Amino acid sequence: MPKTLEPALLYQCPVCQSPLLPYNLSVKCDKGHTFDVHKKGYINLLLAHQKNSKAPGDDAQMVASRRRFLEQGYYQALAEKIALRARQWLPSNASLWDAGCGEGYYTNTIAQINPGFELYGLDISKPAIQSASRYKQVNWCVASSSHPPYLNESFDAIVSVFSRVDALPFYRVLKPSGSVLLAVPDSDHLLNLRKLIYDTVRPYDTSKHLSYFDQGFELTNEERITVELQLNNNQAIFDLLGMTPHAHRLPQDKRSALEQVSSLTDTACFKLYQFKKSHLNPSQTD
Known part of the structure; x- marks a missing residue:
């Protein structure tokens, strides 16, 4: 049995919502729905009707780009801050x-x-989870964050780093005293990069951050994190660009100009929020 399945007691069947338990080289619910465990240790619990395309999420090239950038340690300070706050708050x-x-x-x-x-990681991108599965101390699965295949009130915390958030399913799987740790760009995130690709640079609208969890949660902590970046090659610059929504909006003339840039000094600016689950279920406020 893969190591990642030893504590896998928090999964629920995406078909019938019954608990999933290890069964040979798979997981199985009492209704007989069975899902194979990949040889790398992850489980694919994404149902066909939950896909918005044949291969949703980041493709293999995007995953490789992100992995290449992050493994250079550029965002290590952010990752460590999130981990330390998790240790402090949980x-x-x-x-x-x-x-x-x-x-x-x-x-x-x-x-x-x-x-x-006890850690669980979920992404809708199969190439992302295939890459993540090299870390064997985490229970990985391919699934949708809007339909998380986990039991009710099973988590002390949810972490979301630059990812989609959905208050109702988050509320469902959190314990009564559970927290959401949300990391998002601050208003002045990557100003120098944005100046290279836009004629006019506007601050990010950060007001939407608080609206993500305006029902069923209360804001308990808020922190600004800044990371100084020195990128010394064009590959790193494009890897960073690929981690932002700007990559999909870049006109060809701006892309050509950026291909001539060999170094970039910038500041990555983030906000880290902690939201605590309250007694007001967001579904009751619709």
Whole structure:
């Protein structure tokens, strides 16, 4: 049995919502729905009707680009800050779900700094989870954050780093005293990069951050994190660009100009929020 399945008691069947338990080289619910465990240790629990395309999420090239950038340590300070705040704000044996975990960089850092945590990582991108599965101390699955295949009230915390958030399913899987740790860009994030690709640079609208969890949660902590960046080759610059929504909006003339840039000094600016689950279920406010 792959190591990642030993504590896999928090999964629920995506078909019937019954608990999933290890069964030979698969997981199975009492209704007979069975899902194979990949030889790398992850489980694919994404149902066909939950896909918005044939291969949703980041493709293999995007995953490789992100992995290449993060493994250079450019965002290590952010990852360590998230992990340290998790240690400060959560029980030492916390169950934690990284929603939209990508290739697992932040999840792995949390695991290294918090060895007592029981960690689950989920992403809708199969190439991302295939990459993440090299970290064997985490339970990985391919699934949608809007339909998380986890039991009700099973997690002490959810981490979301630049990923989709959905208050109702988050509320469902959190314990009554559970937290969401949300990391997002601050208003002045990557100003110098944006000046290279836009004629007019506007601050990010950060007001939407608080609206993500305006029902069913209360804001308990808020922190600004800045990371100085010195990128000394064009590959790193494009890898960074690929981690932002700007890559999809870049006109060809701006892309051609950026291909001539060999170095970039910039500041990555983030906000880290902690939201605590309250007694007001967001579904009751619709």
